[in-house]
Amino acid sequence: MRMSLLGRVVRDRRLKKPVALVTELGEGAQWLVYAEDAEDAEEGGERGEGGAPTGLPEFLVREARDSLESDRCQRLQAGGRDYFIQCFNPPLRMILVGAVHIAECLAPMAELVGFDVVVVEPREAFAQEERFPGIELRRGWPGPILAELELDARSAVVSLSHDPKIDDPALATALASPAFYIGALGSKKNHRGRLERLAGMGFDASACARVHGPVGLPIGSRSPAEIAVSIVAQAIEARRGQAQ
Amino acid sequence: MADGEKLLELAAAWVGEGTGVAIATVIETWGSSPCPPGSQLVVNTRGDFRGSVSGGCIEGAVVAEAARVIAAGKPTRLSFGVSDAMAWEVGLACGGEIEIYLEPLT
Known part of the structure; x- marks a missing residue:
């Protein structure tokens, strides 16, 4: 060469x-x-x-x-x-919404797997750079920030904040994009409520079915790091699973 | 290949340091093989290498061959497999076969 x-x-x-x-x-x-x-x-x-x-x-x-x-x-x-x-090809991207504890574990794991990671957090108390060394952290509301990021078919979006006013606009923006993986942290009960709210925003059943919730492969994860493993694994499955 | 690996950037930096550099790329695999086509390894004339083409079985042989390719200034292809004569030395424990394209940076 x-x-x-x-x-x-x-x-x-x-x-x-x-x-x-x-x-x-x-x-x-x-x-x-x-x-x-x-x-x-x-x-x-x-x-x-x-x-x-x-x-x-x-x-x-x-x-x-x-x-x-x-x-x-x-x-x-x-x-x-x-x-x-x-x-x-440029690296796959993973957008984490909510700079919570699980995001601290998930961000470096996703980077290790090859994702470019962006953490989005409007709450000043959570948006601390020192908790995310070497990771891009954007302060602000996910709606406009995810729109700026121009989500494409090489993007994954995971909402982790547990707060509908932060998570829902992120999921709505993700569902309006060709993102290859969308996940939302929360219990089955919370997830049902989330799907109802998304339906109320005009997303039909097939759109709502794109949201993985409760997020992550069912491996019995308990700790934040274990849950992060299950999420990374599910994103890999979404990307590569069809090749099997 | 793992997108996170900055192998080509490293290869360019090595050239900047004045050392000869070769790039090995997996172009075909048969049977069990840990590195899919497109996996790369970069190596320089100091013997430094980074990346992987086999998960460790044949890297030594590729690095040795790279010195010849850099000296000749021409690319070559290398095949490794269980039936290969080199298998006794560098054989693929996984039982697969790999073809590698090895090219110098010129």
């Missing part, structure tokens, strides 16, 4: 821009393919007519974009050549 190409991939990762690296495994020719045509490049800059990378068959561009979409690497044979497509 040329240094110039590596430099671009490193830069794209810093900008959290998805990029696929296509390698022809015989001679070692490499191309970068982006979601948008105009940015594709061959070996660090050259580009053919119309924005397509020169020398890369059109169907491989499509395959590379499919790989980015599904977040899977691919090995392909075409025209007597052997190709490998490597995906560099």
Whole structure:
């Protein structure tokens, strides 16, 4: 790999821009393919007519974009050549609503698994940076903050505050997004009440069914750290489970 | 690959320090194998390496081969499996097979 190409991939990762690296495994020719045509490049800059990378068959561009979409690497044979497509997608995100004790355990665990974590907390008493070293902490109400975060299909949202006026707007924003995982801490009884309130806000049964509650896989968790494990595990299942 | 690992950033930093660097990428696996395709390991001519392509079974062999690839300036492919002659030395305890693309940074 040329240094110039590596430099671009490193830069794209810093900008959290998805990029696929296509390698022809015989001679070692490499191309970068982006979601948008105009940015594709061959070996660090050259580009053919119309924005397509020169020398890369059109169907491989499509395959590379499919790989980015599904977040899977691919090995392909075409025209007597052997190709490998490597995906560099930005990290998954996990938004924790409520800077409570469970969030203190959950934030570093989720980071370890590869999530970019953001903690959202409007209550000054809870929103203390020293409880979340190295984690992004946003002070304010979850409605506008989650809207700013532009939740996408690589986002997970977990409400932990136990307070409907904090949790409900977060869940409503999450349900209006393609977030791949939505969880809400609370007992079965609390969860029933929550679903009724969401229904009252206009979310139908299939929308409400997207909210995992009580949150976490049923592993008999008791301590905050154990509950955090069950939540991380459930988020992984939501992301990878279909592949099994 | 684990998104949290800043392997390529590390590779770029190593080049900045003036050492030769190679990148190993799992391009195919058969049977039981702990590292899926796309898993990477970066290695430099000082023998430092980071990341993983097998969960520990074949890293030593990949690191040794990397020195040759860096010197030659050309990529190569490596296969490891239970039937491989190298299995006695570096064999995959899990019983799987792995193909690796090993490329120098140039």
